[in-house]
Amino acid sequence: MQTNFSAAQLADPHVAEAEKILRKCVHCGFCTATCPTYVTLGNELDSPRGRIYLIKDMLENGRPADKQIVTHIDRCLSCLACMTTCPSGVNYMHLVDHARVHIEETYKRPLPDRLTRAMLALVLPYPSRFRAALKLAKLGQPFAGLLEKLPALKPLGAMLKLAPASVPAASPMASPGIHAGQGTRKNGRVAILTGCAQSVLDPAINDTTIALLTRLGVEVVVPEGEGCC
Template sequence: MQTRFSTEQLADPRIAEAEKIIRKCVHCGFCTATCPTYVTLGNELDSPRGRIYLIKDMLENGRAADAEVALHVDRCLSCLACTTTCPSGVDYMHLIDQARVHVEETYRRPLADRFIRALLARVLPYPGRFRLAVRMATLARPFSGLFSRIAGLKPLSAMLALAPQALPRRLDQPKNGLFPAQTARRGRVAVLAGCAQSVLDPEINRSAIALLTRLGIDVVMPRGEGCCGALTHHMGREEEAKAHARRIIDGWMAEIEGEGLDAIVITTSGCGTVIKDYGHLFRDDPAYGEKAARVAALARDVTEYLATLELPDLKANGVSVAYHAACSLQHGQKITLQPKALLRKAGFAVREPAEGHLCCGSAGTYNILQPEIASRLRDRKADNIRATKAQIIAAGNIGCMTQLAGALDVPILHTVQLLDWAYGGEHPSFLNEKSIMLKPVEVPAT
């Protein structure tokens, strides 16, 4: 795509980066076939190609974002299906990230939108605040219908619909943050505690830690690490995202430079995509650039790491699993084979839903901020999953799990929870609640 940035504009590193990305786009339109918003809405401006035109025009003319630009940038899920499809290697992720920052810095949103976004940024990344907010949701639920009828407050109604009725018990963490290997020690990793997931489903990390320690891995969780910055990063609140990221980088660097880490294991794929990009996020930061790059180089999705441990093959257990590929895993991190291979190795019969490349509509805070589009995508995804007639759904991201749970009767669990059960862990409590008893398997010694 031809650009007309001035020499003065290109002296700005952000503009120079955007110009290089934009010039790679050849207008081919391959991205439109896999873009969830274009497939759903049919509007060119809600496709990656259309958004690139809008961003190019805005940046070239050095103007502030307006309501139209904000609308179409906001509608992007950052699912990155377009980057998987693009034959020209357009780095759409960093372009849309930059556009979000520009919108946040130059566009004054309507009051209700500013309020909702500030609320999300001040609550979701903080487990204590988020836990309190979920409890208070019970009191606010009677007003959900009213909120849904007021355009600016629809996100509040969506938030209440997603909030669980009750919260599970927290993960018990040792004072020193170390979960020691239960067999001969063969490695040492950190596991991201996270923010929203630690409140909504701490059993995910509990399962990951149980499985890893049984496999001879020391697991450490530095205290006070908190949010990785993903939630605020995707809202264009760059400085807030960096503040969260610096805190977590400091905690992990203390472990890296102390007893060392073989990997930083992440059980929320949305977080993993951002953490693996820390080197880019802090590329111009002299204090954190090198540290961020070291952390990013160690970051591994839990299935990515488990695939290196050569788990034994188990006999078929008679359980069918529909594998939901989270966008942040398949498109953001390009991890497509390991989760399914691990499930099959553990004895599960894996079924893949149609249109697996399309987003379920979760996308961080998207299902709150864009509830209508998110609901349509969720229902489409649910129909495809339902058609597999699988007994269980496996996913690698808490956002997807929360999004789909309201549309499906089939139990949905994190991939690592099923792997933990298969390799000698406890029967997942959620399956007991659903009266699904799985055949026990004999686990060979590791």
């Protein structure tokens, strides 16, 4: 991809790195096949390739982020499935992270959006709070349809609809600590990211992962103080 950054812009190491990444993109579109938002929505701007065009335009022109860019960047799940299919090795992860920093520095989100994000930041990274919020969400589910009709509360209504009917019990295996590998042969040491949602919504995934690794002789460390991925 051809870029047109000025020498002054390239003096910023983050912009220089972004420019190198942009130059690797050849517009092939292989990334669209593995992007969940593009597959679901069918909008080119909700594909990695489309987002790369938006990011390039924003950074090259040195302009603040606008509502359109924020909408499409926010929809990116950061699953990085696109990077597994990119033949050119485009480091999309760094590019979208750079774009998000630029957005937070140059774009003032609407008040309802800021409140929703603040609420999620106070709840999601803390399993006990998240578990309590999910239990309370059942009380609000009958009003989810009404909330979705109000633009300012539409995200809250959507989240209430997604709340599960029941919440699994907390697993002690996911607590910070070290799980020793079984057997006499040791096959290494790994750290596991339990995740903010997974440890609450489906803790069996972490339990099974730890059990399988330790059975194979791998020591598993659950770090203390890990936050939301």
